[in-house]
Every structure is written in C-alpha cells, then in structure tokens.
Amino acid sequence: MSRSLAVIGLGNIGGGVARNLVAAGHEVTVVDLDPDKVGAVVALGATSAPSPGEAAANAEVIFTSLPGPKQIAAVAEEIVPVMAPGSTWVELSTNDLDTARRLGEQCATAGVRLIDAPVSGGPEGAAAGTLSIFVGGPDDAVADVLALLGEIGSKVDHLGPHGAGIVAKIAQVTLCYTQTVTLIEALLLGVKGGVAPDKMLDLIQNSAGTSYCATAYGPEILAGTYDASFPLSHAAKDMRLAMEMAETMGVELPFTRDVAALYAEAEATFGSDAAHCLAAQLIERKNNLILHELPT
Numbered sequence: 128m129s130r131s132l133a134v135i136g137l138g139n140i141g142g143g144v145a146r147n148l149v150a151a152g153h154e155v156t157v158v159d160l161d162p163d164k165v166g167a168v169v170a171l172g173a174t175s176a177p178s179p180g181e182a183a184a185n186a187e188v189i190f191t192s193l194p195g196p197k198q199i200a201a202v203a204e205e206i207v208p209v210m211a212p213g214s215t216w217v218e219l220s221t222n223d224l225d226t227a228r229r230l231g232e233q234c235a236t237a238g239v240r241l242i243d244a245p246v247s248g249g250p251e252g253a254a255a256g257t258l259s260i261f262v263g264g265p266d267d268a269v270a271d272v273l274a275l276l277g278e279i280g281s282k283v284d285h286l287g288p289h290g291a292g293i294v295a296k297i298a299q300v301t302l303c304y305t306q307t308v309t310l311i312e313a314l315l316l317g318v319k320g321g322v323a324p325d326k327m328l329d330l331i332q333n334s335a336g337t338s339y340c341a342t343a344y345g346p347e348i349l350a351g352t353y354d355a356s357f358p359l360s361h362a363a364k365d366m367r368l369a370m371e372m373a374e375t376m377g378v379e380l381p382f383t384r385d386v387a388a389l390y391a392e393a394e395a396t397f398g399s400d401a402a403h404c405l406a407a408q409l410i411e412r413k414n415n416l417i418l419h420e421l422p423t
Contacts, residue, residue: 129153130275133186135179135202137164139357140219140246141192143253144279148190149173151278156182180205187211188272192219195364196226203230212238215272219260221245221300221361222293223368224375231289240268243289244276245296250356257281261299263292294372301369304362304406305386306340311348311407315414324349324418344404351419353402360399362406363390 129152134145137159145168149155155173158181159165165175176182183189183206191206193199199220207230210216216239218227227243234241242264252258258280262269269285276283286295313336317327328345331337347354366387373380393406411417 128274131185131187132156132275133158133176133182133189134168134173134192135159135182135189135206136192136198136220137161137168138192138194139250140253140258141190142168143250143256144190144192144219144258145173146171146254147256147279148275153275156186158182178205180209182206184209184211186214188215188217188275190217190219194361195220196223196368200226200230203233207233207237207239210237210239213240215240215242215268217242217244217272217275219244219246221296221365221368223371224290224293225371227290227293240265240271241289242268242272243292245292246280247296247300248280253279260284261286261292261295263287263289263294265289297365297369297372300365301380301383301386303340304366304390305383306338307344307404307407308386308389308410310338310340310345311410314345314348314418315410315416318416318418318421319414324421344407347402347404348407349418351417353404353408355402357403358399359390359394359397359401359403359405362403363387363394366390 131154132148133156134141135158137145137157142164145155145157149172156176157165157168157173158176158179169175179202191202199222231241244260244262246258246260248258256279259282260276260280262285286292313331314327318324331341344354369383370387390406393409397405
C-alpha cells in the first residue's frame with residue numbers, strides 16, 4: 128500500500144532510506160541542505176520540499192536521519208507544530224535520552240506519535256535496505272509503521288517503550304568502537320613482535336578474536352584509508368552519548384570511558400570530517416609505528 132512519506136536528512140543513512148521507500152512505491156518528499164543529494168533522490172521519483180515543515184505538513188509518516196541531538200531538536204521545532212494529529216515521526220538518528228524524552232512530551236501534546244528507531248549497518252546497509260533497526264515506542268504506533276521499517280531494514284526489533292531503541296543502539300555501538308581500538312593494539316603487538324601486518328590481520332580474522340571490525344576496518348587501517356565512509360565526529364558523538372547515558376542510569380563503564388576519551392582526542396587531532404578509524408592512528412603514533420607506512 129502506497130503511503131505519503133517524508134524523509135528529512137539525506138546523508139549516509141537517509142539517502143538510502145529515501146531511495147528504498149521510493150522504490151517500494153511510496154509518495155516520498157525529501158529535504159536536505161545539500162541540493163545534489165535532493166536531486167539524486169528526486170531523479171528516482173521523489174518530490175522535494177524547501178523546508179522540513181513543508182515536507183512534514185502533508186505526510187502520514189516522517190522519517191528523520193540527522194547528525195545528532197541538536198539538529199533533531201531544531202527540526203522538531205519545524206515539523207511537530209505542522210504534523211497532522213495521529214501522524215507518526217520515525218526518528219532514525221542517534222539521539223540522547225534527555226532530548227528524546229523532551230521530544231516525546233512535545234509530540235504527545237501535539238497528538239503526534241514518536242518512535243525512536245536508530246539504525247546500524249552503515250551506508251551500505253541503508254543502500255541495500257538491510258539496516259538493523261532498534262525500535263522504541265507504543266505498540267500501536269510501531270505496528271502502523273512496521274511494514275515501512277521492513278522496506279529499509281532486514282532486522283527490525285521492537286525493544287520496548289519510547290527510549291528503548293536509543294539505549295540499545297548506543298549500547299551495541301560502543302562495542303564497535305572498543306573493538307576498533309583493541310584491533311589496532313593487537314595488530315601493533317603482533318607486528319612489533321615480528322609478524323607481517325597482513326599476516327597478523329589474517330590470523331585475527333580467522334581466530335577467536337575475529338569481529339566485524341577486524342573484517343571491515345582491518346584492511347582500511349593497513350591501507351591507511353581508515354574507512355572514510357563514516358566521519359570521526361559521529362563516532363566521538365556516539366561515545367559521548369554512551370557516557371552521558373551511563374551517568375544518567377548510574378552505570379560504571381571504565382573501559383568505555385577510556386575509549387570515549389580516545390575518540391574525543393582523535394576528533395580534536397584530525398578534525399570532525401576525518402575517517403573514524405583514525406582513532407586507531409593515535410595508538411600507532413604512541414608506538415612510533417604507522418602500519419600502512421611499512422614496506423610491503
């Protein structure tokens with residue numbers, strides 16, 4: 128069944144989401160600050176709107192995919208007042224609990240249903256429609272958009288009330304960043320001991336220490352590209368949110384705290400737009416050994 132949808136934010140995730148919703152036959156209105164990103168989706172059959180408010184005014188379901196809490200709150204000021212009562216806002220971004228709770232109250236007052244649905248799977252998952260989606264919200268609201276979520280993701284988990292999706296997303300993504308840090312440390316330990324870098328990575332990938340990070344990021348580190356598909360600012364933001372969430376819930380996470388500090392240092396060193404795995408290079412520098420600079 129075709130539905131009237133809006134997608135606000137056409138970055139690494141939102142662009143793929145919008146394309147898949149268009150391909151599924153829905154009427155999709157899109158908004159982004161980058162006209163080239165808008166044009167690419169319009170060329171596939173979407174309609175553009177000049178502002179988030181205009182996109183949201185006539186949509187049954189609004190998807191947002193934004194950099195962080197500040198941008199989410201700003202867009203909320205534009206869309207919630209014009210959304211029709213009973214319409215649904217599916218928030219795909221990684222948010223913090225305090226902002227999410229404030230928005231939940233704002234939406235409830237306006238008669239709008241808010242679902243947190245942060246995702247994992249990266250740009251490739253968004254493009255392929257195979258995202259993992261961590262959903263929090265009322266049963267009836269989630270049931271109403273479940274088919275839409277299935278068109279952009281292959282694993283959709285309704286984890287509980289509003290906020291549950293945000294907690295789950297942050298909890299699991301911290302493991303990705305900590306594994307990136309331990310991956311570079313394992314590689315450096317092996318190489319310092321005389322093992323060739325590519326052989327050390329092969330051993331890690333085919334042993335009990337293997338992980339998604341070893342498979343996806345190991346070759347990027349050895350090549351010196353450090354996976355430019357995801358910016359360092361997003362990784363540092365996720366780790367900040369994790370520590371804020373831990374403080375809110377009274378959870379002590381000593382190792383995660385150290386990793387969060389490393390990513391903050393990496394962002395300050397390399398810049399917000401740098402490749403996220405450059406955090407690993409900080410540890411390479413401490414050991415005076417940049418793996419991709421070794422002769423092959």
